[in-house]
Amino acid sequence: MALRDITLGQYFPGNTVVHRLDPRTKLLLTVIYIVALFLCQHLLSYGVMLVTLIACILASKVGFKSILRGMKPVLVVVLITAVLNLLYTSGEGEPLVSFWIVRIYSEGLWAAGFMVLRIAMLITGTFLLTYTTSPILLTDGLEMLLSPLKKLHAPIHELAMMMSIALRFIPTLIEETDKIMSAQKARGADFESGSLLRRARALVPLLVPLFISAFRRADELAVAMECRCYHGGEGRTRMRQLRYAPRDFIALTGGVVIAVGVGVLGHFGL
Numbered sequence: 001m002a003l004r005d006i007t008l009g010q011y012f013p014g015n016t017v018v019h020r021l022d023p024r025t026k027l028l029l030t031v032i033y034i035v036a037l038f039l040c041q042h043l044l045s046y047g048v049m050l051v052t053l054i055a056c057i058l059a060s061k062v063g064f065k066s067i068l069r070g071m072k073p074v075l076v077v078v079l080i081t082a083v084l085n086l087l088y089t090s091g092e093g094e095p096l097v098s099f100w101i102v103r104i105y106s107e108g109l110w111a112a113g114f115m116v117l118r119i120a121m122l123i124t125g126t127f128l129l130t131y132t133t134s135p136i137l138l139t140d141g142l143e144m145l146l147s148p149l150k151k152l153h154a155p156i157h158e159l160a161m162m163m164s165i166a167l168r169f170i171p172t173l174i175e176e177t178d179k180i181m182s183a184q185k186a187r188g189a190d191f192e193s194g195s196l197l198r199r200a201r202a203l204v205p206l207l208v209p210l211f212i213s214a215f216r217r218a219d220e221l222a223v224a225m226e227c228r229c230y231h232g233g234e235g236r237t238r239m240r241q242l243r244y245a246p247r248d249f250i251a252l253t254g255g256v257v258i259a260v261g262v263g264v265l266g267h268f269g270l
Contacts, residue, residue, distance in 0.1 A: 010171050011134050017247060018060035018132045023141025025248040029255045030129050036259035037118055037125075041266040046117055048265070052258055053121055053128075062131045070127050071120065078119050085112040130167065139164035140242060157232060169217065176213050180206055 013019075018026075033049075040046050057067060071078075089112070091105025098104075130138070143160040150156050181189075190202060 010131065012062055012066065012131045013134075014061055014132065016059060016061050016132070018056060018128075020245075020247070021132075021251055022242055022244055022248045023133050023137040024145050024242065025244070025251055026129055026133055027138075027141050027145060029251060030125060032252075032255045032259050033125050034122060036262045037122055039259070039263045039266050040114075040118070045262045045265045046114065048258065048262055049121060050117075053124060056128060057124075060128060060132050062128065066131065067124055067127065071123060074119075074123055078116055081119060082112040082116045085115045135164045135167045137240070137242075138167065140240075144242060165221070169214075172217070173210070173214060177206065177210055180209050180213075 021029075033052075037049060040049055057064065086104060086108045087102060089105065089108035090103075091107040095103040095105050096109070133141075139160045142163065143156055146154070146156045146160070184205065189205070192199065
């Protein structure tokens with residue numbers, strides 16, 4: 001897996017209806033989407049959520065290649081989850097496969113399939129949020145949604161700023177890691193051959209220059225913020241004021257209707 005396949009935190013500019021949605025709307029829709037996913041219990045409800053997700057991807061024009069490329073880093077986690085559900089889900093009838101202590105039931109196959117589908121759809125939905133929303137707008141939307149917590153003296157602005165900086169620097173650190181690996185490969189380092197333990201040990205020399213680079217960038221960012229007289233969120237204004245549009249209310253209504261429909265389907269066992 002190449003480091004360029006890690007697309008977490010990247011933003012794909014566009015002018016689609018998904019890009020034009022208010023970031024608060026997209027954050028709320030993501031939460032509603034996650035809740036609806038966990039309400040899914042049967043094939044029909046998963047089908048409804050899958051069709052909804054595909055429609056959102058097509059409307060955003062991000063492209064399925066970008067989505068699949070972003071799924072590569074978590075493929076191992078998905079496969080391990082599938083195997084665990086396959087082996088540790090017991091059934092009532094005769095096992096389909098019985099070997100030593102391994103017993104695989106039809107219920108295990110269904111559980112593994114549904115779990116893989118749920119994780120893949122969950123990751124894709126959250127990726128779609130960052131793909132279609134710039135870190136600045138995402139920070140503003142999150143801060144405005146959590147603004148009622150300011151009455152409890154919660155550091156909402158600082159938390160939102162930390163999230164924005166983290167998302168902004170994920171692609172930068174990945175690019176820096178790729179440069180360090182290329183430089184060490186040019187000097188004879190081998191990161192691809194040998195056992196898994198040996199390849200893990202070969203990655204240790206990357207940590208020192210990577211941490212030095214990360215701390216240097218953090219120091220430069222802190223100096224730049226101090227030079228611009230940054231002292232938190234008090235008295236700060238925004239270049240772009242967030243306002244809800246009719247399309248935001250339509251999207252939120254559609255999301256709530258789909259979530260309620262999925263919950264009803266699960267209640268009646270459909």
